[in-house]
Amino acid sequence: MSESFLKALRWYFIAACTIIGTTCFMVADHSKSIKLVGPGLLAFGVVYIMTAFWKDVRGKLLAANVGVFFLLTLLSSHVYEILYILFGLQQKSMGIFGNTFFMWGFTEALIGIPIMAVVFLFYD
DSSP: OHHHHHHHHHHHHHHHHHHHHHHHHHHHHHHTOSTTHHHHHHHHHHHHHHHHHOTTOOTHHHHHHHHHHHHHHHHHTTHHHHHHHHHOOOGGGGGGGGSHHHHHHHHIIIIIHHHHHHHHHHHO
16 A cells, blocks of 8 residues: 555656646736746646656556546635635635645645555556
8 A cells, every 4th residue: 555655756856846837828828928937847847747657657557647637626616615615615715725836736746646545556
């Protein structure tokens, strides 16, 4: 189980670098500045290098990785509505969790790491 948890942490590192790269490009486009393009390229470069060296992820396991990432990305766009309905929390009053990019990464970590640990346990 500990080996699958470590693989899930490696998956989250790749997912977090993807989120960072995407965030950098979106903010650079929104602010019409080129300053964040470099860190975005660096983050996507780390994703490329990490996935190139991770030879264990092929076939069904790769499909599960991509599927969990995209499903949690879709879920993270609705987290604020869910939190408002369940607990009455508004996005403005949540501090750093009010940032949509931070909430995207937090959702991937909170839900994605346990799901991927189970996936790695059964498919590996």
